[in-house]
Amino acid sequence: MTRPFNFSAGPAAMPEVVLQKAAAEMTDWHGCGMSVMEMSHRGKEFISIAKSAETRVRELLRVPETHHILFMQGGGLAENAVVPLNLGGAGAIDMIVTGSWSQKSAKEAARYGTVNLAASNQADGHNTLPDPASWSLSKGARYVHICSNETIHGVEFHELPDLKTLGSDAPLVIDFSSHVASRPVDWSKVGLAFGGAQKNLGPAGVTLVVVRDDLLDKAMDICPSAFSYRNVADNESMFNTPPTFAIYMLGLVFDWLAEQTHGTLKGVEAIEQKNIAKAQRLYDFLDGSSFYENRVAANCRSRMNIPFFLADESRNADFLAGASDSGLLQLKGHKSVGGMRASIYNAMPMAGVEALIAYMTEFERTQA
């Protein structure tokens, strides 16, 4: 039986082979007689699972030795507090607001520090990216926060800002929840990156944090021990019981990622090319249509989350019902934006994008 194509923004589709592998190992992992869910996190079996997941993350995301890899809990929204609790204190937090997620981050950070809204694309309906050269960065900021892919508005940084050249010595913090592992990261520009797993890395429950070593020891006194980066790092992400099954699944997703090829490219570099091709195919279709529309500026369109609108919004419900009947699931746009949204993460094959376009073409024809 073939499964439908699932365009959910998150929790999102996983590679089918990963689900099958997990199913095959569900009751007895590698002959040890236990499910991964039933193992002590201190036992040799789970320690090997966690080590292998971490090694894979380092390999595939090319995380340099200057940065720690942490598996935490609480998702992206917890990190909105955990980051200022760890990096905050005297000095401003420079926020770049480019959509709903960075807006949430700014609001939460303001509970723990002084937020400077250094740039915003609100006046453009969150459809553009403010040019970094125009950002009002503060002197001596604790950190500069961006959401490198706005999942709801479909706005992506295709190049990370180089804060040094913008006159800021602050570390750059990126919320890369919804495009982590879809493209390489230039770690030389990044102090800290965080992302919930449920978009591109696996099931909900584990949060990937990559943090430069010099940022481990700046926490405020009130930072909860379980959320102190230093504490989590020193305890190899096992200060408390980690989300064991989610870490195991994340490891399987990275094993799958390691096997991806595109010409001579492998891993993330290979999946990036596939992601470029999928997104290009869908944007070209939208741009060539007068029935459908994407409103994001061309230079910052997300490869992962593609919001689009029907010219006649009274047909939205019919569109969604027909899509679902055609095996195209969860295309409804976020309620704050409306319309539709196709999330095409790593696990979405080109065949899914083609099936969506075929359906959209047919829907338009039947509405004429």
Ligand SMILES: *Cc1c(COP(=O)(O)O)cnc(C)c1O
């Ligand atoms: C989904 C998402 C979040 C929220 O993650 P939770 O795991 O629900 O806390 C934060 N930031 C971005 C960019 C997201 O896409």
